[in-house]
Amino acid sequence: MKTRLIVFVMAIMLMPLAGMAQKNIFDKYSDDPNVTYVNIKPKMFQMIAKVGVDTSDPEAKAFMDMVKSITSFKTIVTDNKDISSDISKWVKSRSSSLEELMEVRDDGSEVKFYVKEGRDADHVEELLIFVNGIDKHMDDKIQINGKERKIETVVVSFTGDIDLNEISKLTDKMNIPAGEHLEKNK
Numbered sequence: 375m376k377t378r379l380i381v382f383v384m385a386i387m388l389m390p391l392a393g394m395a396q397k398n399i400f401d402k403y404s405d406d407p408n409v410t411y412v413n414i415k416p417k418m419f420q421m422i423a424k425v426g427v428d429t430s431d432p433e434a435k436a437f438m439d440m441v442k443s444i445t446s447f448k449t450i451v452t453d454n455k456d457i458s459s460d461i462s463k464w465v466k467s468r469s470s471s472l473e474e475l476m477e478v479r480d481d482g483s484e485v486k487f488y489v490k491e492g493r494d495a496d497h498v499e500e501l502l503i504f505v506n507g508i509d510k511h512m513d514d515k516i517q518i519n520g521k522e523r524k525i526e527t528v529v530v531s532f533t534g535d536i537d538l539n540e541i542s543k544l545t546d547k548m549n550i551p552a553g554e555h556l557e558k559n560k
Contacts, residue, residue: 398464399460399464399465399529400413400448400450400531402460403450403452403457406457408452408453408454409450409451409454409457410451411448411450412447412448412449413446413447413448414446414447415446416444416446419441419444419447420442422438422441436540437540439537440536440537440540443535443536443537444533444534444536445533445534446531446532447530447531449529450527450529451525451527453526454526455526458506458526461527461529462504462506462527464529465486465502465529468488468502469488471490472488472490473488473489473490473491474487474488475487475488475489482507483505483506483507483508484505484506484507485503485504486503486504487501487502487504488500488502488503488504489502489538492535493535496537496538496539497535497536497537498536498538499535499536500532500536501530501531501536501538502529503528503529503530504527504528504529504530505527505528505529506526506527507527508525508526508528
């Protein structure tokens with residue numbers, strides 16, 4: 375009985391640490407003024423899918439089917455070096471449970487695509503896009519939500535039943551940095 379009590383007390387004491395270890399980078403920086411944070415909920419994707427689209431157009435129908443299959447979209451954009459470093463560490467630790475799909479390095483910047491396998495070779499449960507050092511290729515700051523930023527790091531996470539054959543179209547329409555590389559990878 376005494377052993378059970380000790381184990382129970384230790385478990386209670388360790389719970390806050392377990393919660394901190396599980397906290398992902400999006401939750402950590404969602405309220406930070408040094409980042410632009412976007413989190414699109416499943417309901418929004420359901421609403422987008424209901425928008426009047428000409429379903430006789432095969433490309434439009436495929437796009438809408440893909441949008442319906444997304445359950446989460448989160449992104450963080452920052453120009454803060456410390457946050458960029460933290461994001462890089464998080465991506466590195468997270469990448470052990472994902473498969474690297476591709477990597478592009480160019481003049482001090484890097485783009486990495488990771489996936490978590492889905493139901494078949496054409497589908498993934500998660501697509502994680504990491505772009506770092508993009509500021510080296512930008513001449514000017516850009517306006518994001520009324521703030522001027524020179525983007526250092528971008529991390530994007532899609533979850534759902536994602537068709538890799540269609541995702542490049544979505545990243546292109548959402549103007550996600552380096553999304554065009556997905557299409558070239560097919």
